[in-house]
Amino acid sequence: MAGKNVHEFTDAGFEADVLQSNEPVLVDFWAEWCMPCRMLTPTIEALASEYEGRVKVGKVNIDQESKFAMKYQVTAIPTVLVFKGGEVAKRFVGMTGKGDLAAALDEAVGATA
Numbered sequence: 001m002a003g004k005n006v007h008e009f010t011d012a013g014f015e016a017d018v019l020q021s022n023e024p025v026l027v028d029f030w031a032e033w034c035m036p037c038r039m040l041t042p043t044i045e046a047l048a049s050e051y052e053g054r055v056k057v058g059k060v061n062i063d064q065e066s067k068f069a070m071k072y073q074v075t076a077i078p079t080v081l082v083f084k085g086g087e088v089a090k091r092f093v094g095m096t097g098k099g100d101l102a103a104a105l106d107e108a109v110g111a112t113a
């Protein structure tokens with residue numbers, strides 16, 4: 001359920017793909033059965049295209065990959081975390097507008113420049 005620029009993050013690769021990334025990373029914790037998660041997908045895909053080359057954007061299916069969902073205390077979905085330098089820079093729980101997510105990404109990208 002990921003678009004062209006949206007990565008599928010797994011428990012096995014999360015450390016390398018997200019925590020050790022040189023660029024900011026947006027991670028969407030979701031599940032197939034979650035309707036708000038499905039409604040957020042076009043926004044995540046749009047951000048992945050708009051920020052290509054500056055931000056890594058991906059999704060974690062919590063039904064298949066639960067280790068990091070538990071580590072970051074994802075208790076409701078959708079939850080979107082923005083990582084910068086391996087740390088959570090921003091946390092969004094529930095439906096979040098594209099403008100709010102873009103502002104968080106702009107802040108993360110600006111902090112790296």
